[in-house]
Amino acid sequence: MAEPDLLVNFDLAPASQVFAASSISGIRGGRWKDRFRAKKRLQYNRKKLDGTATKDSKKQETSSRPRHTPVEAESSGRHRLRTDNEPNGASKPKPDRPVVSSIFSSNPLPVTKPDTTTTANATPAAPTNAPLQDGSAFATMGLAPTLASHLVDTMKLKAPTSIQQTAIPQLISSDSDAFIQAETGSGKTLTYLLPIVHRILTATLNGDKLHRDSGCFAVILAPTRELGRQIYTVLMQLLSHPSLHWLVPILILGGEKKKSEKARIRKGGNILVATPGRLADHLVNTASLDVGHVKWLVLDEGDRLMDLGFEETLQRILSALNMRAQKQSRDQSSVVLELPERRITILCSATMKPSVQKLGDMSLKDALYLKSMQKSQDSGEDESSKGFQAPAQLKQAYIVVPAKLRLVSLASILRRAFVRKKENMKVIVFFSCADSVDFHYEVFGTQAKDDSKEAEASYSSDDASDDDEDEEGEQPNPGKESSGATKRPNNSAKTKAPLIDSAVSLFKLHGSLAQHTRTATLNEFFHEKDAAVLFCTDVASRGLDLPNVDLVVQYDPPYSKEDYIHRIGRTARAGRDGRAILFLMPGCEEGYPSEVLGDNHLARKLADEVLKKGFGNDKPSDTPKQPKSVDPTWKKDFMPKTSGQQWEQEAIQFHLDVERRVLASGDLANLARKAFQSHIRAYATHVASERGIFDIKQLHLGHLAKSFGLRERPGDIKVPIHGKTRHGSEAAPGNPRTSSGKRSLNSMENGGEELYERDEEERQEASRKMRKKMKEHMDIAAEFNLG
């Protein structure tokens, strides 16, 4: 038998055997020249065989390898080999043309199973934030009779809610600080306003009744201008009684004209509603702002105030109030004012988290903890003991949607929502960033010119002349503003939404819009008589009380569990019903309800179920009829092989139309690219504790790009550099990491505008991650032709 070393001049065995049996360096015996020649020939033959063998073995390997189902590939969390048009999964040279793949192919499946034990949503629970029906009445809570009858007769409030019943009597009789915690929509605004108004109403100064010039007795701080305006509106309603007209509220907000605010301050007022940045500004620059008499400081949405990095501003406000109070007590030692001797601080929030405790430590002394006593009738538990909770009657669900099906699933939910209940119904959809709101607003809205842009352009010029103009003015009148918005509809970001239903109005709201547009939009949405949808960022998540909101959709997950509660809290208010749906992607995101919310009561839905409802045809007349003359297997000829269902066809068609529009319009394509990029950046800013759930490395960028109507490979998506414009990218609002307090004074003075801009460090970190991810993806895309 030939020795392995003596292979020279023998027919070569298959490569594998050759390599197994031989070693080039191991040729021994004979002359050195012969050994050298043999070695060379062996090397040559091996190279030759190597090529064929590799090809052969690759072929063999490919054909023998069990074809990975997309589900297997993706649910393992790795990038999959794109299989569209590539039956054997082999890599192909990068094509020049854009990627066109079906939204229904290669989607990962959910990794969790439905929880069959979930019953919470089966039977409607009794509301936990409704007015009480146990005989409680405003008249028996110690309120002035005028005020109590005004609530019932004019404001049409029959009975107090649980938190009102608990807190109002204590706030009337006690001079302690207080922390009010109760569910969203449980009437916390009136809970703190009523005792303040009651005590000012019944107080005297040196024996005389108080009046407009007696001083400012209460300061109410809100984290956003929208919330500030809303609190002011409730206060105006409360003071609209003829016997209360001498009590005057003042509203000062960032984004408004400072000079007109100064004029209002000069005229005097008793209750000041403000955003922190603008108040801090006036405390320094407006000599006529007299806060020496302030007896109440209310921090509404206290945790949000801390999240937004207002800590330093709040410290400045607190020390200014302390200083002025001391000065006042020295100057007017003989004055007898029948109000609390010391200033009372009231902290108010539906959620409790460390930042609230810090704020409490900073501003409260021996505070009363006032919470809603209403218990869930289902569990009998004191719901507030969980630290946060949603109203019991609110039906919560999450839907597991693969990235490529996100857009069509949103369309489907909205279509379905308005088919079921049309008149007056409102839906709010939350997105993670302003760019995404802008893109989806364009996609779902009419393709006409966006009026809001004009309005913003004109507002920018107003803004520039901000300090030059001095409006002779009373307080901004909500009624006046509303009529202004109606007279000049272009002020608001509103359009029609034919992709949902041509009768549905579509609005958008985010922090990058001019304040003028924000105010007008909210006003119009509030007063909209027809069905309407609001696309927004977290600018609308806190405190806003918008009527008839039946459904809240969180298209992008929130940045914290507190944000989750506040977002869904825009529905099911004051005892009304409501539904909330959260979009999650298959994979690690599915852990969100149990791991982050600690709540397994959310109903679980799948994309297919939702798509069938929105795109399927319930009406038999609309189902394509089988032509009589055609073979019974006709469907095979008419329906694409990949998806034979009618609802799939409709969904595909919908998506293709969006893709075509994006292809056809440079503006829309740019919006889509910006939205895609901002979305990923925002995704990268989920808090560290949630990164196992929102893991950017698990994102399939190609699929995600598809949901923005983009056919480009993620690596090819060139995004215009974001200028520092009003339309610039909006950072992740509500990101708890913005509480670093590194925000510039300038942005502080915008009174909340900075709310939606990350600090530089965070921005850079997010971009770094984004670039890394893009690079990784580009490498993989180049190699495997990923879409």
Ligand SMILES: Nc1ncnc2c1ncn2[C@@H]1O[C@H](COP(=O)(O)OP(=O)(O)OP(=O)(O)O)[C@@H](O)[C@H]1O
């Ligand atoms: N006693 C009451 N009876 C009926 N409706 C009430 C009562 N008190 C308040 N409301 C209404 O409940 C709604 C929610 O009130 P409010 O905005 O004060 O809630 P909230 O607890 O501050 O909510 P959030 O936590 O979201 O800020 C408002 O429309 C308000 O008019």
